[in-house]
Amino acid sequence: MSRRTTLKYAFAGIVAIALTLGVGWWRVDGPGAPEQTGLRPVALSEMEFRLSDHEGNDVGPETLIGRPTMVFFGFTYCPDVCPTTLSDISGWLDDLGEEAEEMNVVFITVDPARDTVEAMAEYVSYFHPLVRGWTGLEEEIARAAQGFRARYERVPTEGGDYTMNHTASVFLFDAEGRFTTMIDYHEPGEFAVPKIRRALNKET
Amino acid sequence: MTVVYGLMAALMFASSAAMPAIAGSEDVVVEDAWARASIGVNRPGAAYMTIRNTGDEAVTLTGIRTDLAMMPDIHQTSTNAEGVSSMAPAGEIEIAPGEAVWLEPGGLHAMLMRLQRPMAEGENFSMTLDFSDGGEITVEVPILGIAARGPEG
Structure with missing residues (x-):
């Protein structure tokens, strides 16, 4: 494997990790998070x-x-x-x-x-x-x-x-x-x- | 002496071969069956009962049949931590020796989908329970009011 290919794979790996983290954030804390449950009804x-x-x-x-x-x-x-x-x-x-x-x-x-x-x-x-x-x-x-x-x-x-x-x-x-x-x-x-x-x- | 042993072995073999038929679904007793009346035929009905295994071998309930509904199936209601309740097919149900399963409101129930006729209060219908050993039990299920809460109404 050439050095260039290795770098390419490393870069792809980093992008994949960043994406996973990004998607995780979106779904857990970000705008894609489910509405908070266990809230009391309003009056x-x-x-x-x-x-x-x-x-x-x-x-x-x-x-x-x-x-x-x-x-x-x-x-x-x-x-x-x-x-x-x-x-x-x-x-x-x-x-x-x-x-x-x-x-x-x-x-x-x-x-x-x-x-x-x-x-x-x-x-x-x-x-x-x-x-x-x-x-x-x-x-x-x-x-x-x-x-x-x-x-x-x-x-x-x-x-x-x-x-x-x-x-x-x-x-x-x-x-x-x-x-x-x-x-x-x-x-x-x-x-x-x-x-x-x-x-x-x-x-x- | 050899003859006696041979006879005993033959007897033991015979009895062990006969075991599944003796100890399987024949030892199952169904109690307190009841169902709620339906409004027309479009809504699924529900039936409840206690299925008790009085034998000393586990039995597995594989399905239910009734001419009242085209798609009868045992379903499980569950309520999650947020108070949201949902229903799903319960699959095969194993009943350990001496144990029982309770089909009761809010838990397992015989869900009667595609009713062929309305379930009228005061009437009965038959339902057959199938077990994995090939045995079956048919029970008569009394139909109580829509607001019934248990076998006593």
């Missing part, structure tokens, strides 16, 4: 999005201010997590009884392509009567998810269908619209119910 008063509830009413974050609120993201084509969470929520609401009557309980779809207003109306009718189903344009769903720091992603399945990965936590806000806490997916009722009570009783 409802700071969110901006326009959706429709399952009765066709125009709704947005301001609709929720004035009462304590519970929000959950999902989709009606979800066979396991969503019905389980909605049944959990229904159970917690039953446990709270009259206490929960003043509460907003909202299920926001991350799959508006399939979850029309009618689909949401039928779906929520099987759960606790307090549960409202919100849907709308893709970009408005995206803006809502951004405010709640919720994430979702469309994933193709066998046979040309698709499913959605999504944040399965339940978000709680006090009557002023301030985020109080969240209930993790499938958290037992003995932890969930006191958390809801805290959002209900928060001094405002």
Whole structure:
């Protein structure tokens, strides 16, 4: 190998290393980095999005201010997590009884392509009567998810269908619209119910 | 004496050859099967149950079949540290002797894709579990309400 060729290889090697480092920086710390996760949702008063509830009413974050609120993201084509969470929520609401009557309980779809207003109306009718189903344009769903720091992603399945990965936590806000806490997916009722009570009783 | 030993050897050989058929999927017991009702046929359904291996050899569940759905498969739901939940095919499931696997909300479930008819509350459907030793078990699965949380409703 001539000296010139050796130098060429060395140079190529250095370029490759620099590129790798550069790509690494871009993806971890640079502009290509994923949005920071584990952030708290912003206050409802700071969110901006326009959706429709399952009765066709125009709704947005301001609709929720004035009462304590519970929000959950999902989709009606979800066979396991969503019905389980909605049944959990229904159970917690039953446990709270009259206490929960003043509460907003909202299920926001991350799959508006399939979850029309009618689909949401039928779906929520099987759960606790307090549960409202919100849907709308893709970009408005995206803006809502951004405010709640919720994430979702469309994933193709066998046979040309698709499913959605999504944040399965339940978000709680006090009557002023301030985020109080969240209930993790499938958290037992003995932890969930006191958390809801805290959002209900928060001094405002 | 030689004859006795020969007989014993023959017996031992015979019993060991017969072992897989005796100790495999025949020792599997399915309990607490239930499913949620569906809305129409477009959405995938889900069924749950406990599959218990009462034998003394491991068994492997290789798949499920039902005329209710064209693409039934066992799926696993998992939730990552950021609270994002996702589903993936669970593949073959080995059940150690004396152990059980629980298909329950938020974990493993029989995902019933391409429903052939709506899953109506109050009805039943049959589902067949296939095992690697060629054995199969057919269970009757009661369909509960959409908001059911367990085998008791």
